[in-house]
Amino acid sequence: MPRSVEEEVDLLRKDLRRHNRLYYVESAPVISDLEFDNLLKRLERLEKDHPHLDVPDSPTHKVGGEPIEGFKTVQHRLPMLSIDNVYNEESVLEFDQRLRKLAEIDELEYTVEYKIDGVALALIYENGTLVQGLTRGDGRNGDDITHNARTVGGVPLRLECENPPELLEVRGEAYISNSDFAQLNGDQASKGLEAFKNTRNTTSGALKLLDPKLCAARKIRFLAHGIGAHEGTNINTHVEYLDRLKVWGIPPTPHVESRKGIEPALQLCHELMENIHSLNFEVDGLVIKINQFSLRDELGNTSKSPRWLIAYKWERYEAISKIEAIEIQVGKTGTLTPVAHLTPVDIAGTTVSRSSLHNRDEIERLGVMIGDQVVVEKAGKIIPHVVRVEKHLRDGSEEAFPFPTSCPECGVDVAQDEGGVYIRCLNQTCPAQLREGLRYFASRSAMDIDGMGIKVIEQLIDANLLSSFSEIYHLKDHREELLNLDRKGEKSVDKLLKGIEASKSRPLWRLLTALNIRFVGRTNSRLLEKKFGTMDLIAEQTEEALANVDEIGPITAKSVYNFFRSEFGKNMITEFRESGLNFGTPLPEPTEDETEATESLLSNLKFVITGTLKHHTRDEIKEMILQHGGKVSSSISKNTNYLIAGEKAGSKLTKAKELGVEVIDENQFLETVRVSDK
Numbered sequence: 005m006p007r008s009v010e011e012e013v014d015l016l017r018k019d020l021r022r023h024n025r026l027y028y029v030e031s032a033p034v035i036s037d038l039e040f041d042n043l044l045k046r047l048e049r050l051e052k053d054h055p056h057l058d059v060p061d062s063p064t065h066k067v068g069g070e071p072i073e074g075f076k077t078v079q080h081r082l083p084m085l086s087i088d089n090v091y092n093e094e095s096v097l098e099f100d101q102r103l104r105k106l107a108e109i110d111e112l113e114y115t116v117e118y119k120i121d122g123v124a125l126a127l128i129y130e131n132g133t134l135v136q137g138l139t140r141g142d143g144r145n146g147d148d149i150t151h152n153a154r155t156v157g158g159v160p161l162r163l164e165c166e167n168p169p170e171l172l173e174v175r176g177e178a179y180i181s182n183s184d185f186a187q188l189n190g191d192q193a194s195k196g197l198e199a200f201k202n203t204r205n206t207t208s209g210a211l212k213l214l215d216p217k218l219c220a221a222r223k224i225r226f227l228a229h230g231i232g233a234h235e236g237t238n239i240n241t242h243v244e245y246l247d248r249l250k251v252w253g254i255p256p257t258p259h260v261e262s263r264k265g266i267e268p269a270l271q272l273c274h275e276l277m278e279n280i281h282s283l284n285f286e287v288d289g290l291v292i293k294i295n296q297f298s299l300r301d302e303l304g305n306t307s308k309s310p311r312w313l314i315a316y317k318w319e320r321y322e323a324i325s326k327i328e329a330i331e332i333q334v335g336k337t338g339t340l341t342p343v344a345h346l347t348p349v350d351i352a353g354t355t356v357s358r359s360s361l362h363n364r365d366e367i368e369r370l371g372v373m374i375g376d377q378v379v380v381e382k383a384g385k386i387i388p389h390v391v392r393v394e395k396h397l398r399d400g401s402e403e404a405f406p407f408p409t410s411c412p413e414c415g416v417d418v419a420q421d422e423g424g425v426y427i428r429c430l431n432q433t434c435p436a437q438l439r440e441g442l443r444y445f446a447s448r449s450a451m452d453i454d455g456m457g458i459k460v461i462e463q464l465i466d467a468n469l470l471s472s473f474s475e476i477y478h479l480k481d482h483r484e485e486l487l488n489l490d491r492k493g494e495k496s497v498d499k500l501l502k503g504i505e506a507s508k509s510r511p512l513w514r515l516l517t518a519l520n521i522r523f524v525g526r527t528n529s530r531l532l533e534k535k536f537g538t539m540d541l542i543a544e545q546t547e548e549a550l551a552n553v554d555e556i557g558p559i560t561a562k563s564v565y566n567f568f569r570s571e572f573g574k575n576m577i578t579e580f581r582e583s584g585l586n587f588g589t590p591l592p593e594p595t596e597d598e599t600e601a602t603e604s605l606l607s608n609l610k611f612v613i614t615g616t617l618k619h620h621t622r623d624e625i626k627e628m629i630l631q632h633g634g635k636v637s638s639s640i641s642k643n644t645n646y647l648i649a650g651e652k653a654g655s656k657l658t659k660a661k662e663l664g665v666e667v668i669d670e671n672q673f674l675e676t677v678r679v680s681d682k
Contacts, residue, residue, distance in 0.1 A: 132168025
């Protein structure tokens with residue numbers, strides 16, 4: 005039965021709002037840009053033919069409107085204050101110490117989020133309808149750019165809720181994504197026009213255009229990160245606020261999480277830094293905020309900045325280089341990682357000639373081709389990564405990179421992780437997996453086999469002396485063959501065999517780490533050993549029992565469970581048992597009286613290690629601390645119990661003295677451990 009015009013208009017608006025949400029909020033579009041444009045054009049025609057059906061918040065008005073004559077300056081309902089910046093962990097810890105003193109609270113809850121390098125924008129909604137968009141201006145007054153704010157992707161003209169708040173000022177960042185910026189410059193080049201310089205300046209310039217259609221052509225987007233004036237919201241925390249915005253149709257800054265305590269918050273900072281390469285927008289730091297709104301109000305502001313947040317920033321350096329080739333590296337778990345070989349370029353005093361492209365999706369997102377000129381960024385301590393392709397510099401000689409459908413090392417078909425982005429070789433006997441797995445097995449992070457570096461491993465593989473992990477422990481039967489290897493003298497061979505023999509007595513957690521089970525690193529290995537005691541008991545556990553171990557979780561549990569039930573895993577464990585490796589010690593059944601007595605002298609003590617040590621590496625000292633129940637931090641705070649200081653201790657020693665933290669040397673620590681072992 006044919007629909008009425010009213011019904012079709014209503015359906016088109018619902019569809020367009022849904023697709024806008026899927027595109028900007030969920031990042032999961034289900035139709036192409038062309039299909040979206042066709043729906044929008046159909047609605048425009050119907051509204052033009054039936055003016056009485058047109059409404060101010062129709063999707064057609066996202067890019068409509070006439071040019072304005074000039075900008076009006078408007079006073080902000082609440083000032084848009086600046087943020088204090090810090091550039092190191094010590095300053096972050098000082099920030100936490102200052103807040104805990106002001107709030108008289110021992111442990112604060114923080115959120116950590118990316119600091120987007122864009123243009124600050126405030127969106128004012130009254131009873132759910134967008135009524136105004138303002139720039140930051142001088143913080144007290146901003147320019148009214150409502151005509152352009154309506155064109156920004158991720159800015160709904162009306163909130164998606166039945167009972168919207170009376171007033172809601174959403175603060176966030178307007179930006180141009182790296183992929184859109186590359187396309188914009190490609191379009192500029194095709195028209196013979198000069199390329200835009202950078203995303204931030206292009207965004208700022210677009211928002212100041214008088215014609216909203218020209219602004220819309222710049223493809224500006226919006227991510228929310230803050231709240232201004234509001235009435236009738238009934239929201240208590242920052243995380244809750246961002247979740248609510250997403251429901252209402254406004255995209256929040258991605259990957260925002262909360263942590264109790266500054267050390268867990270700093271750990272989250274490190275995790276977010278490592279993930280920067282996956283972002284489609286530029287960032288220049290992280291923002292650490294108090295999560296609870298009530299505590300924010302209590303802490304208040306200084307004359308220029310809120311006391312309850314801080315920007316943890318880093319210096320960014322960029323350069324343009326050419327992708328000369330792309331090669332695939334196969335990792336220890338079979339992951340196929342594309343690596344770009346670049347024309348060497350100096351970035352912040354470092355010569356960069358390689359950059360990981362991470363996975364197939366990353367290549368597609370960036371639109372990378374062999375021969376492309378790309379922007380490479382180095383930010384702080386972050387590994388250099390490709391930000392975007394300079395498509396306007398293409399000359400037609402570039403070639404697409406065909407991601408392999410089979411392993412380049414063994415020829416076996418590859419498959420993508422279920423629900424993930426990584427593509428793996430499924431052959432557990434793949435030479436590349438064996439080589440990288442052996443390297444990891446023998447490394448200091450795992451079995452710590454002295455004399456077994458990657459060059460030795462490659463020689464052993466080439467000589468057919470090593471085709472599995474367990475064959476490491478049969479090398480003692482091939483001493484003559486080892487002596488015949490290139491550059492292998494008797495002293496070197498004896499060192500290797502001695503290192504292999506010593507590794508048999510390594511603690512169980514090291515063997516668990518070395519098994520190369522997905523998601524099981526040193527931390528999870530320790531947790532499993534502490535909970536179950538022996539390899540056999542771990543292998544017997546159900547998936548549910550493994551998932552119930554604190555901090556393990558269902559994904560890791562499934563990986564561990566599957567490993568011990570696979571033929572590959574069963575054979576490996578059998579062979580290691582026959583070779584006499586340490587499979588752990590059964591845990592005693594503790595009594596109530598014994599529970600206190602079994603605690604180590606280092607239990608609940610927090611250590612920081614600095615300077616050059618004489619007898620052990622920092623990692624070795626760290627292992628001793630963890631084995632004896634202590635904790636290790638990278639930064640000094642008043643909660644630090646001891647600083648272990650070697651030669652050239654530097655700023656951490658100064659900081660420890662300022663905070664009254666006890667300083668000990670390596671020998672004093674080792675004596676403490678010996679007392680603890682008695």
